[in-house]
Amino acid sequence: MSEEEPVKVSYIFPNGDKYEGECSRDTSGALVRSGTGKHTSAGGVVYTGEWHEDKIHGRGTLQHPSGAIYEGEFKDNMYEGVGTYIFPDGSTYKGQFHKNRLEGEGTFTDTQGLVWTGQFHGKAALGLKMHHSVLTKQTLFY
Template sequence: MNKPETVRPPVACIFFIGGNPKFKESFPVSESPLGSDNHLPAGGSCHGCLVECDCKKESAYLKTQGEGPIKVSYIFPNGDRYEGECSRSASGVLMRSGTGKHTSAGGIIYTGEWHEDKMHGRGTMQHPSGALYEGEFKDNMYQGTGTYTFPDGSSYKGPFHKNRLEGDGAFTDTQGLVWIGEFHGKAALGLKMQHNI
């Protein structure tokens, strides 16, 4: 049985909000818990501006803007792109929050819910290999109920825990046969074939 592809969070740095650039400003980028700069720039919302976040000072203009979800289009230094909602944390850092689409430079596409700059809630992740995960995420990992379709067309439907198949689920092989039972990571001893009568 194939192993699901690991979820890797993106890293951060050019920020577009709205239409044409009206000014250019600089912002510090906060450190993520994963050790990479993957937060949006500090501050609030602005309309029609380009912000480079690899810089040293904050804009008073952005600090004074309104609260609540902000729709953004953000390009990271590695070529990744995020389009969707973000909000300000208690420390003033803009983070992906709400719904959005993240496309990595390598072709991985996540569309779904975000919380505190992490994939969290319902979503879909498409891999360039053809693998597809549809289901629940928590802290940038497959977590909860979901369906993982492998590049060869086989699939697993059931619970996930920290990116691993975990619990009672169903594996459908490439010939359409459904195998049900208990999965623990790569192990699935005692699976039973489901018969349709």
């Protein structure tokens, strides 16, 4: 089968989800999401980014109705690689992800602006280091 140019589509799924973007034919001839596109679920989750063989794969942004946002790399519909996750409370994590989990070197900034760096392993993050910003006071002499 020769490589075809992607086609642009706008499709509403039976469950109410909507996809607008590029598609191509897979080896069986079925039309699948491939290239770039935007998928909006009936529940309000919005993904904008790259697709490969009908899976979220590559770079993109996933926005949840809660206000949480992930921007970064995906593989097989999961956070995988480097990305930034903004939690609904405004705290952020920037770093490595593996199969939707915080996994590896990263930086967490809490709601007060305190910055923590180190190794993250899902819900565990032993030995994090807090970064301090030291303000210096200058004395003026007249």
